[in-house]
Amino acid sequence: MTLSLDQLSRCTVAVDLGAARTRVYLKDTGLVVDEPSLAAVNTRTGSLIAVGSLAEGMAGRTPHHIKVVRPISGGTVVDIDMAQRMLRFLVGNKLRRAWRRKPMVRAAVCLPHDAEPIAQRAAMETLSALGTRRVELVDTLIAAAVGCGLPVEQPEATMIMVCGAASTQVAVLSLGAIVAAEKVQVGGDAIDYAVVQHLRSEHELMLPSQGLHPLHLALFDRSAGGMETEVRGRDVATGLSRTVLVNTAHVREAIQTPLTAVLDAIGRVLRDCPPDLVADLAERGVMLAGGSAMLPGLDTMIEEATGMVVRIAEHPDVCSVMGLGAMMEGKVRPMHLDPLMD
Template identity: 75%
Template sequence: MTASLEQLRRCHFAVDLGAARTRVYVKGTGLVVDQPSAAAVNTRTGALIAVGELAEKMTGRTPHYIRVVRPVSGGTVVDIEMAQRMLRHLLGDKMRRALRRKPILRAAACTPHDADPLAQRAAIETLVGLGVRKVELVDTLIAAAIGCGLPVEQPEATMIMVCGAAATQVAVLSLGSIVTAERLPVGGEAVDQAIVQHLRHEHELILPSQSVRPLQLALSGNGLTAQGPASTEIHGRDVATGLARSVQVDTAAVRDAIQAPLTAILDGIGKVLRACPPDLVADLADRGIMMVGGSALLPGLDQMLRQATGMPVHIAERPDVCAVQGLGAMLEGRITPLALDPLGT
């Protein structure tokens, strides 16, 4: 954790800027923003047309002079000015006026594990542009672990896997700190892309960008497991003719197509466990892995991890908002650090 709990208690709001969604928690109020990280811009005038869900719906459906942009990629702000404009509109005038009444406005923000100084600076600059005077940074892994109720501050091992849209982060935590962790450039988008490429190569079908997540369409039922439906119908556009067409897709073939990105996640888990002290690994044999993040709801992923690791695998109650809820718990002072009193000599 970059910031101390005492510093975080003085913060007034917290922001989780993700590649897929942006979430804002205001102290004393709760979660006030949970919207897609997207903004629609008029390229002729530079005016902001829409943000959040409306901008997301406009993706792939706009005239040439309207562009839908995503200012966050892989958990890192890549367009600071656009991220600031998006946050201003998502918060709304009333909430921004209430926050500006604070004498010294303080905020907390999630950053991916091992984020480089430029990525940390981008997150700070984004919030400073909103009038924040002091920004505290918190590792996403620790925030998510607190948000899903893991005993992070105790001298026992907890393993968490944050499944994001652009990356997957795996860590073993103990005594409020990260013992060992890995950040893998594979997330829900990579799995979706594997399915899109499979349908294009095998069935000459192009899926629209607004296709209600191709993953959920192709892996309905029990998803990645063999007990799921043998085939499912997919609607898209024919590569050659450009006309609308429907095909029956073999879900077993889809499972094979997404094995490559999922294998990378399994390799990352193995690497974390190999670098972990034996005593902590023994704890994990009983407690298992906690999955959080929007992509944790990938159908059948938890069962695949159980079979591959032989460990219990759990999905958080609300996996998509665990990180921002963890930040909120720290802001509200609901986390009590373990007191380590020095022994007298």
């Protein structure tokens, strides 16, 4: 993946292909697209019916011949054709209006840490639908760190944790490069799945995606102890709507498995770091980014487990694409490490 700021400065569009949302940043314009990575397709004709927010509203409410799909999973394009159609619909008109006189020849896209070559190729082919002639690939961890305002170009340790829908990435950076990093296939979706399975087994209740919101607000509230939260869903046996009182302490126990995997990743990263950088982190702490970083109480849980200060970025969900935009517009100045003359 490229880390050349000179090459990135020649790009005119930055794209963050996330499992949950797709975001597009235009140079000298700003963020122009922030939509769910969803597309609704008519399986009989193959025609695209809706994308983004409109397709999200259709999820779980469509007849049999209409299917809502995710062409992007874990930051990796799994359906190139559908991802191209979705992107073309989301950004086509906006790009034509903003770049009517200036052709868009280069694009930058952030990919998960250690993305496989086939994933890199899929991202490049997807962006070719926008008319790009060259695509620069950037590690999501570096882009998110820049978007959070961390001094990644300095000779000091900065720790970033990108909490996505499908995966969580943890890294320590110094001098504009990754010193140690880990990625686990656990994210916000895994936590939601654990909650849904707990409600199904303990309360015989099938929960719609919208029903998770009240649990998110109470799940990590340590002061609440055995507080109960009212949740509405569908009864497994009768299929009728039913409301139950859920003990959030029991749900918290059900999600310990995915959360433990995230904490283990933090421990492995710290063990792989030189002692001097770990000493820096004891003072500076960990920065949380990504959409799942906004899960209430997640920062407190990590702080209790690691003993380090944990901060959440001001706008954690758009850190990656905003970081790409900052690098495109030359707002990041790396240290010059020229060879010394004898």
